[in-house]
Amino acid sequence: MNRRFALRRMGAAVSALCLSLGVAAGVQAQEDPVRLGAIYIMSGTPAVYGEFARQGMEIAVDEINEGGGILGRDVEFLLEDSQIKADAAIQAARKLVYQEQVDGLMGLDSSGVATGVVPVVPELQRPFLITHAATPDVTGKLCNRYTYRLSVNISQNTKAAAEIAAETGAKRWTTLGPDYAFGHQSWEFFGDYLQELDSEVELMENTAFPRFGNEDFTPFINNVMDAEPDGVLVSLWGGDLVNFIRQANNLGFFEQDFEVLMTLGGATEVLSALGEQMPEGVWVGTRYWFDAHDNPMNDHLVRTHMERYGAPPSYNAAGAYAGIHAYKAAMEKAGTTDPEAVTDALSGLTFQAPNGELTLREGDHQAVVGPTWGVTSAVSEEYGVRMLDPMRTFDGELVTPDVADTGCNL
Incomplete structure (x- = not known):
């Protein structure tokens, strides 16, 4: 074999090896899972709340992967703890992006x-899809190109609450809510909407x-009862709401002659924890109700969810489940x-969620x-929680403010 022929054969072999390695790398790249980071x-x-989100994501990931994945690739999620602290959540987001190389973020x-x-x-x-946190600011004055929200925000929820409150005829309203953005904004938006519907409504200064x-x-309960309002908006949530209701029962709060609206009283985790202790006949709200x-x-x-976890899905499970499906639709x-x-x-995406077909508006990225x-009624033997009867699911078009009124400038 002469030297020129040997070199030619060696070059062909090297080329074939490189091509083979390139194809293998390409196949490997195609087989790498789509990675979503959740906080x-x-x-x-x-x-x-994090456990509920995990449950929703697990169900979504399993069914998507069984159906062929996203663009032919399996999907997986990586879950980090926010610790209910902004700095911890920011650190978690940076870790997910810079170390874990996730394709998208969700949660909060x-x-x-x-x-x-x-x-x-x-x-x-990275796109960040909020599935729970409700402050209007994130799709309002703080909005940005990368941030979206698929869940009900404070403005949407309290506009619905104001419509119910106006129908009760109660004129003097106060509130009991957590001392941070959620509680204060819930009262602010509720009051503005209610006074638009009924100019005779008084928003009391004696709040808790x-x-x-x-x-x-x-x-705080005694303070509200001593004020003798006609109506009380309660925006406590989670364990705080459970503790409040138990203590309020002992003090006769729900036996007073005033209307009570609990903005997140329809959360299944609250209803499950309380059972018969949740008072019957009270208006409660929720971002998602499994039977609606x-x-x-x-x-x-x-x-x-019933088969795997023995309980109906909470709104956080439904929101996280919808988040995975929203990413699938967008990708x-x-x-x-x-x-x-x-x-x-x-931006502008319309996708199917458990609570219907949702659109993420182009103008502010809010769903x-x-x-x-609904009004709390008897405890269901099947689901183990008080059901809602009567029940009203509000039209998103009617409770979502115009983009021009949100403060968002994309």
Whole structure:
């Protein structure tokens, strides 16, 4: 064999090897999973919210992977603890992006945490889909290109609450809510909407804002009862709401001659914890109610959640479940998992969620979605919680403010 022929054969072999390695690398790249980073409360008393989110994501990931994944690739999620602290959530987001190389971010349970995290999101150059935190600011004055929310916000929920409150005829209203953005904004938006509906309504100065995580609500309950209002908006949530209701029962709060509206009293975790202790005949709201939506996706979620976890899905489970499906829809719309392309694809995206078909508005990236409110009735033997009867699911178009009124300037 002459030297020129030998070199030619060696070159061909090297080329073939490189081509083979290139194809193998390409196949491997195609087989790498789509990675989504999630940040929820995973420690302390409110850790149940993170567990519920995990349950929703697990169901969504399993069914998507069984159906062929996203763009032919399996999907997986990585879950980090927000610790209900903005700095911890920011650190978690940076870890997920820079170390774990996730394709997108989702989560956040606290409005206070969300207002700290959202301004940092553009630095990460990843879409961030909020599935729980309700402050209007994140799709309002703090809005940015990368941040979206698929869940009901304070403005949407309190507009529905104001409509119910106006129908009761109660004129003098006060509130009892957590002493941070969620509680104060709930009262502010509720009051504005209610006075638009009834100019004779009085918003009392005697209000109660215990710190989040407070254990003794007795002085606040007594303060509200002593004020003798016609109506009380309660925006406590989670363990705080459970503790409040137990103490309020002991003090005769629900036997007083005033209307009570609990903005998140319809959360299944609250109803499950209280059982018969949840008073009957009280108006309660929730961002998602498992028995309010007649569609195949919701039927599947409720059935699967009952089979796996022995309870109906909470709104946090439904929100996290919807978040995974929203990313699937956006990535398939974009034809890629590239974060910039997916960010663009989320804008104006219409996708199927357990609570119906949702659209993420182009102008502020808020989902056009309405809450469910209902009156607590008998405990269901099947689900183990008080059901809502009567029940009203509000039209998102009617309770979502115009983009021009949100303060968002994208």
